[in-house]
Amino acid sequence: MVYQLDDNSYAAALDSMWIEELTTETLYDSITEMVQDQDLSEVEYAELPTDTLKKRLAHLSAITPFNLEYNPYLERVIKSYLKRHRPTMERLMGLSQFYFPGFEETLDKYNLPLELKYLAIVESALRPRVRSRAGATGMWQFMYATAKIHDLKINSYVDERMDPVRSTEAASEYLARLYEMFDDWDLALASYNSGPGNVSKAIRRSGGHKNYWNLRPYLPRETAGYVPAFFAFMYIFEYANEHGYHPEPPPFNYFLTDTVHIKETISLEKVSEFTGVSLAELEYLNPVYKLNIIPKTQDDQYALRLPRKEVGKFVYNEDAIYATVMAEEDKHEKTLPELLEQAAGINYRVKSGDFLGRIAERYSVGISQIKQWNNLRSNKLRIGQRLLIYPNKTSGR
Numbered sequence: 001m002v003y004q005l006d007d008n009s010y011a012a013a014l015d016s017m018w019i020e021e022l023t024t025e026t027l028y029d030s031i032t033e034m035v036q037d038q039d040l041s042e043v044e045y046a047e048l049p050t051d052t053l054k055k056r057l058a059h060l061s062a063i064t065p066f067n068l069e070y071n072p073y074l075e076r077v078i079k080s081y082l083k084r085h086r087p088t089m090e091r092l093m094g095l096s097q098f099y100f101p102g103f104e105e106t107l108d109k110y111n112l113p114l115e116l117k118y119l120a121i122v123e124s125a126l127r128p129r130v131r132s133r134a135g136a137t138g139m140w141q142f143m144y145a146t147a148k149i150h151d152l153k154i155n156s157y158v159d160e161r162m163d164p165v166r167s168t169e170a171a172s173e174y175l176a177r178l179y180e181m182f183d184d185w186d187l188a189l190a191s192y193n194s195g196p197g198n199v200s201k202a203i204r205r206s207g208g209h210k211n212y213w214n215l216r217p218y219l220p221r222e223t224a225g226y227v228p229a230f231f232a233f234m235y236i237f238e239y240a241n242e243h244g245y246h247p248e249p250p251p252f253n254y255f256l257t258d259t260v261h262i263k264e265t266i267s268l269e270k271v272s273e274f275t276g277v278s279l280a281e282l283e284y285l286n287p288v289y290k291l292n293i294i295p296k297t298q299d300d301q302y303a304l305r306l307p308r309k310e311v312g313k314f315v316y317n318e319d320a321i322y323a324t325v326m327a328e329e330d331k332h333e334k335t336l337p338e339l340l341e342q343a344a345g346i347n348y349r350v351k352s353g354d355f356l357g358r359i360a361e362r363y364s365v366g367i368s369q370i371k372q373w374n375n376l377r378s379n380k381l382r383i384g385q386r387l388l389i390y391p392n393k394t395s396g397r
Helices: 009-023 026-036 050-063 072-084 086-109 114-124 144-149 164-182 185-194 196-205 212-218 221-238 268-275 279-285 308-316 318-331 336-340 356-362 367-373
Strands: 257-261 303-307 346-349 386-389
Touching (some): 072 221, 114 164, 185 196, 268 308, 279 356, 303 308, 367 386
Antiparallel strands (some): 346 386
């Protein structure tokens, strides 16, 4: 059974553009630049007097296990972010409203400070599919070897480094171990970024100091900016109202989504056809599936995340959905590799009013696929731009 769900076209277009905003990598590029290239010059920002900042940092230091002691360097970082990166901060605050409830749930399960949720901003700008030049992947930026140590599955179809739930579990395990090692959250954060070995070397080179700010000159350059960035994000998010931030909420609430364990292999495209949830939205909710296909194997059980209002419909019609998909495959004599086979590419010219979500829907492909085929770092398009697209053979369009 295929559901024909009505929707307001204007609202649907807004949601589609919001999803594109959530999947663009420009935020990741912005955060990387903010962490690695912190401006050391004085920043004039009259809206935050030094005395007010000192009081607020002392309050945060008192209610968290982090050492947010005032120093001029941290003041410059905080004021620089407030003055020069307001749009970036507001976008991150909107995005965090979806992910942070899940992070807090997991951190609480491991009895860890809930403020560690801000670490995912420093690591990935809350981008589940982002990949660094070194190969670190996902919100918590796990390298392949570290991911395997924490039992994250990585294969042709699935990369659990891109699963917000599983990767947060792994990050919590790793952070707990680092804290046991150093007995200091500031040093645990530095170790998460540069590795315990570099922090141990810094302790030796500093003459045995164990305070992060004393160790900072002896740490790798990126790590030297990493912990101050974490503190700055914590401060700005905790005092967002005082600084007049008004982020736009995401189209989904984490607590208004739920998962269904899949009984048969199915593509997100087919799920979209049966539920009426757009492919872009399904990619956003299910970033772990590299090829947009949820596999069924004997050893592992994989889940589909949907808006909660769609879960009941999917479960009620689940057997009929699988039967229809299998019948279509049999009719077209499709095997799974054939299903994945790409059609001949087309050269699409961007027209006025186009955006990636609309083009992806037209050709039954994913936004992430179009970006990969065309080496796009952001979702911005210009009229007349040429895009290489491989239409999905099963789309019938």
